[in-house]
Amino acid sequence: MLRFLKKLCAGKATDLDEKIARLNYPLEEHKFSRSLDENVAVIKKLFNNVDIVQYKMIQSPGKDPIRYFLIFIDGVVHSEIVNNNIVEPLMTKRPEGGEPLLESLLATVVQVGESKKINTFKALIESVTHGDTVLFVEGCDQAAVLNTKQFAVRSIAEPDNEKVLSGPRDGFTESLIQNLSQILRRARTNELKTKTMTLGKRTQTTVCICYLDSLVNKDVLEELLRRLNKIDIDGILDSNYITEQIHDFPNSPFRTVGSTERPDVVLAKLLEGRIAVLVDNTPVALTVPYLFIENFQVNEDYYFNFYYSSFSRMLRIMGFFLTLAVPGLYIAVVAFHQEILPLQLLMRIALERQNVPLPAAVEAVIMLIVFDILRETGVRMPSNIGQALSIVGALVIGQAAVEASLVAAPMIIMVAATGITSLLVPKLNAPIIFWRLLLLLLASSFGFFGLTIGLSLLFIHLNNLKSFGVDHLSLEGSFSFQKNKDIFIRSPWPDMIERPEELSENEVRQQGGGNNG
Amino acid sequence: MAKRLLVCLLYILVALGLCGCWNYRGLDQVNIVVGIAVDFDKENNEYKMSYEVADLLTAEKRSNIGSRIITSEGKNLFDAARNAKKKELNRLYFGSSYVLVISQQFAEKEGIFDAIEWFLRDGECRETMCVALSQEDTAAVILKKDEKMSGIMSSIIHEIITKDKSVTASTIHMQLYDIYNMLKSKGNAAILPALRKTKNGDREVTEANGSAVFKGDKLAGFLTPEESRYVLFAEDKLEGGILTLDMLGRETDDISLEIFRSDTKKSFSYQQERLKVKIESSIDVSVAENHEELDLTNEEVIKRIEEAAEVMIEEKIKAVVAKVQQEYQADIFNFSDMVYKRDLKLWEELEPHWDEVFSNIEIEVSSKVHIVNSGFIK
Numbered sequence: 003m004l005r006f007l008k009k010l011c012a013g014k015a016t017d018l019d020e021k022i023a024r025l026n027y028p029l030e031e032h033k034f035s036r037s038l039d040e041n042v043a044v045i046k047k048l049f050n051n052v053d054i055v056q057y058k059m060i061q062s063p064g065k066d067p068i069r070y071f072l073i074f075i076d077g078v079v080h081s082e083i084v085n086n087n088i089v090e091p092l093m094t095k096r097p098e099g100g101e102p103l104l105e106s107l108l109a110t111v112v113q114v115g116e117s118k119k120i121n122t123f124k125a126l127i128e129s130v131t132h133g134d135t136v137l138f139v140e141g142c143d144q145a146a147v148l149n150t151k152q153f154a155v156r157s158i159a160e161p162d163n164e165k166v167l168s169g170p171r172d173g174f175t176e177s178l179i180q181n182l183s184q185i186l187r188r189a190r191t192n193e194l195k196t197k198t199m200t201l202g203k204r205t206q207t208t209v210c211i212c213y214l215d216s217l218v219n220k221d222v223l224e225e226l227l228r229r230l231n232k233i234d235i236d237g238i239l240d241s242n243y244i245t246e247q248i249h250d251f252p253n254s255p256f257r258t259v260g261s262t263e264r265p266d267v268v269l270a271k272l273l274e275g276r277i278a279v280l281v282d283n284t285p286v287a288l289t290v291p292y293l294f295i296e297n298f299q300v301n302e303d304y305y306f307n308f309y310y311s312s313f314s315r316m317l318r319i320m321g322f323f324l325t326l327a328v329p330g331l332y333i334a335v336v337a338f339h340q341e342i343l344p345l346q347l348l349m350r351i352a353l354e355r356q357n358v359p360l361p362a363a364v365e366a367v368i369m370l371i372v373f374d375i376l377r378e379t380g381v382r383m384p385s386n387i388g389q390a391l392s393i394v395g396a397l398v399i400g401q402a403a404v405e406a407s408l409v410a411a412p413m414i415i416m417v418a419a420t421g422i423t424s425l426l427v428p429k430l431n432a433p434i435i436f437w438r439l440l441l442l443l444l445a446s447s448f449g450f451f452g453l454t455i456g457l458s459l460l461f462i463h464l465n466n467l468k469s470f471g472v473d474h475l476s477l478e479g480s481f482s483f484q485k486n487k488d489i490f491i492r493s494p495w496p497d498m499i500e501r502p503e504e505l506s507e508n509e510v511r512q513q514g515g516g517n518n519g
Numbered sequence: 520m521a522k523r524l525l526v527c528l529l530y531i532l533v534a535l536g537l538c539g540c541w542n543y544r545g546l547d548q549v550n551i552v553v554g555i556a557v558d559f560d561k562e563n564n565e566y567k568m569s570y571e572v573a574d575l576l577t578a579e580k581r582s583n584i585g586s587r588i589i590t591s592e593g594k595n596l597f598d599a600a601r602n603a604k605k606k607e608l609n610r611l612y613f614g615s616s617y618v619l620v621i622s623q624q625f626a627e628k629e630g631i632f633d634a635i636e637w638f639l640r641d642g643e644c645r646e647t648m649c650v651a652l653s654q655e656d657t658a659a660v661i662l663k664k665d666e667k668m669s670g671i672m673s674s675i676i677h678e679i680i681t682k683d684k685s686v687t688a689s690t691i692h693m694q695l696y697d698i699y700n701m702l703k704s705k706g707n708a709a710i711l712p713a714l715r716k717t718k719n720g721d722r723e724v725t726e727a728n729g730s731a732v733f734k735g736d737k738l739a740g741f742l743t744p745e746e747s748r749y750v751l752f753a754e755d756k757l758e759g760g761i762l763t764l765d766m767l768g769r770e771t772d773d774i775s776l777e778i779f780r781s782d783t784k785k786s787f788s789y790q791q792e793r794l795k796v797k798i799e800s801s802i803d804v805s806v807a808e809n810h811e812e813l814d815l816t817n818e819e820v821i822k823r824i825e826e827a828a829e830v831m832i833e834e835k836i837k838a839v840v841a842k843v844q845q846e847y848q849a850d851i852f853n854f855s856d857m858v859y860k861r862d863l864k865l866w867e868e869l870e871p872h873w874d875e876v877f878s879n880i881e882i883e884v885s886s887k888v889h890i891v892n893s894g895f896i897k
Contacts, residue, residue: 337543341614341645345553345674348615349573349584352546356575361545446543455531 030124038140042071048123055130060092068096068103071138073126078133080152087113088135088148104142112137116149128206155180161263161285163428169305170266178208178282184265185212185280189272199230202238208282209244212268217275217506222291222470226277241281241288248290250468255433258469260292267301275506291469291505293476295489297429298322303492312491319490321426324419326438326460329366330445330453332416336362338449354410363446365409369417370442372399374435377421472504549612551575553586554673556620556658557596557634565592568599569659570611571673586671588662596637613643617677619650619695620714622658623738631709632736635698646696649680652731652738654715661714665722672725679727680712688751688760688778689744690727702736705859705866705873706850709733710750713741734849742839749839752832753798753852755783762804764827767812775808776828779891785857789865795881796854798836804828805892815893828888836884844878854880 030048034041042057049055055075061067070092074084091111099106108117120126121144126136133151158180160166161173174181182196197211209230213223229248238244245259246252260276262268263285268278271289279288298318303311335342336351343351358365376395383391403409424434437460444452467474484500487493500509554571567590574587589607593599604610619638621631638644653661664672683690690712693701701709710730717726729744742750751757758781763772783800806815806824814820843851855873859866869876 336546340544340546340549340612341643343615345551345573345615345617345671348546349551349575352549352551352573353575353578353580353584355545355547358547361543363543 030122030127032123033121034123034138034143034145036141036143038069038071038138041138041145044123045073045126048127058089060089062092062096063094064096069140072135073130073138074135074150075130075133078131078153079135079150083114083150084135088137088150092137102142103139104144104146107137107139108146112146112148114148114150118147119144120147121145131206153177158184164262164264164267164301166302166305169302170264172265173263174265174280174285174287176283176285178210178280181265181280181285181287182210182212185268185272185278188265188269189214194272197227201230201233201235201244203234203236205237205239207238209238210280210282212272212278212280214272214275217273217501217508218277219275219505219507222472222505223277225470226279226290230279238281240284241279241286244279244281245288250470251466254463254467255436256294256464256467256474257429257432258290258292258467258474260289260296261286262289263287264301270301270304273511274501275508291472292474293469293472293502294464294467294474297427299488299492304495308492308494315492316490318426321423322430322434325421325423325426325434327441327453327457328416328420328423329370329438330441330456332412333363333366333442334445334449334453336412337446351410351412354412357407358410359408362410362413363442365413366416366442366446367439369409369413370420370438373417373421476504544612548609550589550607550609552611552613552616553671554618554620554662554676555613555616555638556622556653556662557625558622558657558659559625559629560592561624563592565594566596566599567592567659568596568603569662570603570616571662571671572611573671583669584671585669586664586673588659590659596634597641600641613641614645616644616648616673618662618673618680619648620653620658620661620676621650621711622653623655625658626652626731626733626736626738630736631698631711631733632702635695635702635736639695639699644695646694648695649677650693650695650698650711651676651680651714652711654713654728654731654741660716661725665724667722668724676714676725679725683712683727684751684756685759687744688748688757689729690747691730691751691754691756701851701853702733704853705855705870706853707735708849708851709736710742710851732843732847732849732851734847739847739849742842745835746839746842749832749835750851752781752783752800753785753836753840755781755785755800757781757783761807762828762831764824764831766824766827767810773810774806774813774824776804776824776888776890777807779803779805785852785854787854787858787861789862793879793881794854794858794869794876795883796857797883797885798840799885799887800832800836801887801889802828802832803889803891806890821890821893825888825890829886832886832888833884836886837882840882844880844882848874848878850877 032044046057054077055073058072060070060072062070072084072088091113095111097103097106098110104119120129120136125147126145129147130136133153135148135150137146137148139145155177156175158172158175160171164173172184174184186194191214193215195213195215199209199211200206201209211226211230226248230244233244233247235243235247241261245257245261248259250258260271268287268289272278276289276291279290281287298315300314300318303315336355340348355362360368376391376399379391380388400414404411404414420438424431427434437456441453441456444456446452448455464475483493483497487497499511501511503509550570551573552570553573556569558567558569560567569588569590571586571588574585578584589603589611591599591603591606593602600611619634621634625631625634635650638648639646651661655661661676662672664670680690680692684692691710693709693711698709698711710732713728713731714725715728716723718724719726727744730742730747730750732739732742748757748760757778760778762776762778764774764776765772766774780803781800782802783798785796785798787794787796789795809815813824840852843849850873854877855866858869
């Protein structure tokens with residue numbers, strides 16, 4: 003008897019295996035069959051060696067029991083919901099009402115808020131791996147996806163690299179839904195559109211495009227969607243994967259796509275007609291179009307008094323030019339155009355340079371690289387050995403090298419000034435490192451002439467950049483106040499009457515609210 | 520794309536050839552010259568140049584930087600300048616030199632034009648270098664410091680001369696290109712500050728002592744510090760200084776007026792074969808020193824002081840112009856240029872016998888002194 007049963011089972015399984023093996027295109031492309039056993043066999047084959055997947059066969063009470071089959075993944079489902087709201091009612095209640103069976107089950111037995119019906123294995127894989135539970139019913143060629151998602155999510159915290167003194171302190175987390183909720187909370191309007199799409203062949207990452215419908219520039223939106231649809235990549239782990247694929251100039255060190263970890267910044271950009279791209283599993287949201295001046299705008303500018311903000315912004319712009327040009331300028335002056343220095347300064351520098359073995363230009367290149375090594379070490383090293391870095395950095399390189407006349411003191415001061423000012427504009431660190439070295443090389447070969455050539459090249463390059471069809475460095479604008487209200491200065495809020503015209507289709511921000519518009 | 524890149528590189532290559540002759544010049548490989556003195560050695564018939572250079576080899580990092588003197592000789596100025604390298608580790612760098620001192624003998628016999636010309640022609644020197652004449656035997660002695668002094672002599676001399684026009688107004692600040700322009704203009708005359716050594720306490724220092732007048736590029740004579748002040752008046756170069764007056768007839772100057780602003784206009788007319796130059800100056804002053812007897816709240820007194828000052832200025836300017844006209848016949852006030860620029864026909868008529876015309880110019884001076892501030896103390 004036992005042997006017969008075994009044989010029967012085995013024989014049955016063999017039949018199925020053969021049937022499955024005969025299918026000639028990938029399993030996940032197939033639709034469900036009416037036979038529960040066949041579906042179960044296919045599923046088990048699909049999730050072969052994925053031991054974390056849980057299968058459960060359930061029967062309804064009463065005579066002539068209906069067989070159900072549940073599939074979910076441990077750890078990403080809310081097990082209380084699965085136990086209390088799905089398994090228990092299925093075991094204790096029979097569906098009331100007639101056909102179709104699945105409909106009446108969802109309507110009368112299963113106690114889950116969000117559910118939908120699917121009929122392919124591909125959809126099943128996507129749902130199950132995302133934390134949903136899938137319910138099969140005997141005799142149905144459809145299955146119900148029940149929302150039982152539960153992930154461990156980091157709590158909302160202030161982003162470390164965009165800290166503010168005053169203003170909202172919440173930042174994005176890795177959960178897209180939570181991030182969207184933070185944006186929605188700030189804009190209670192149906193104008194806020196959120197379009198989702200799935201990118202990444204293997205990671206199936208959800209990407210959400212947010213914009214305010216009446217403000218957005220439709221051309222930019224179209225272009226963004228076109229570029230997003232063109233992306234062909236197997237995985238997306240961070241929004242930078244997307245940035246580099248929708249970039250107008252993939253080879254430029256300057257970025258033409260903005261990024262932020264703060265919901266308030268995203269909303270401010272949306273209100274100027276920009277579009278935000280939120281990516282699941284990363285706290286970094288992207289904003290487009292991205293203008294050059296946005297490198298110098300900080301959300302705090304708009305939360306503090308405008309005099310203070312304007313001053314800080316000008317410092318940042320100055321810092322950018324300083325950190326770019328100071329090494330080149332120093333070498334050009336010291337090695338080519340000494341007559342530009344006042345006598346006392348010239349003599350002091352010359353005195354410091356006595357007995358220093360290397361020429362100033364070589365010294366500058368070495369010291370800049372040393373600074374970058376220190377900076378990179380500071381980022382990479384475990385935080386509990388931070389003291390070693392400051393001792394080596396400050397004492398050995400700063401003091402001992404000067405005492406031993408290996409490096410001239412003005413060079414140390416120059417490198418320090420360069421390093422500190424580069425921290426003023428963290429968003430530009432990539433182009434700064436590249437252009438600074440280029441300017442330094444040009445200046446060491448040709449003095450001010452080389453410096454001028456280099457800065458002209460930089461300017462030409464910046465002028466050529468575009469972000470989604472909008473000029474990155476917009477210069478052709480008039481000198482009217484509204485065009486320049488938020489460039490070098492941050493004007494007070496009552497004067498911010500217009501939105502940037504190239505970004506938004508609806509230019510007026512305040513109807514006659516200003517006093518000198 | 521490759522073609523565009525090639526074109527760009529070509530442009531840069533072409534441009535590089537147009538950028539002049541700058542060299543990489545390490546600061547540790549130059550002697551920074553701060554002052555230059557030019558002498559002419561009659562016996563050997565060669566030029567002798569002395570350079571005050573910043574003394575970096577012996578200086579401590581935290582102390583004042585001193586200076587030392589390097590000398591060199593040569594057949595001409597450039598030769599002499601290059602010969603300095605024979606004795607020195609580093610070559611000379613002229614880009615930061617402040618002062619050029621020319622010796623009296625050199626100026627009398629050789630003329631200063633060649634020297635000025637060379638320093639201007641040489642690419643390294645500043646056109647704004649301050650030029651002066653030594654009243655001592657040699658120019659080199661002016662750059663020598665007293666042993667008790669530290670610091671750099673040339674920068675002291677430079678300060679003395681450049682700040683003079685607004686503090687003491689006793690000499691005239693002339694830059695290299697000024698001198699060249701004056702010598703090349705129609706007047707063909709020049710004026711330079713004169714320097715001499717003197718005692719100050721127990722130290723020997725350099726002092727500005729009026730100015731030296733050149734006819735052509737040769738030294739013609741000197742003007743005292745006071746005469747130099749009225750040259751500044753006439754030239755409209757005055758920016759400060761004081762005027763002292765004897766108001767009470769006690770043989771001492773009992774009131775000092777500090778000059779705030781001075782504005783001088785020159786004009787000329789030509790009548791009956793005679794050139795007449797009119798100098799009008801208007802001066803704002805304040806009372807800086809006063810004796811109690813003069814009641815400055817009284818408008819009458821103020822008026823009297825103003826009138827006395829006006830008379831004094833008019834007389835002094837007249838006297839100094841007359842001295843230059845009669846004794847040196849050197850047109851340091853550039854009247855010739857004024858005529859040349861404003862009335863070319865007249866200038867062409869006068870040019871052949873300009874020296875004679877210059878000596879006979881009739882000078883009319885009028886001045887307007889205005890006391891703007893009485894410095895009243897209660």
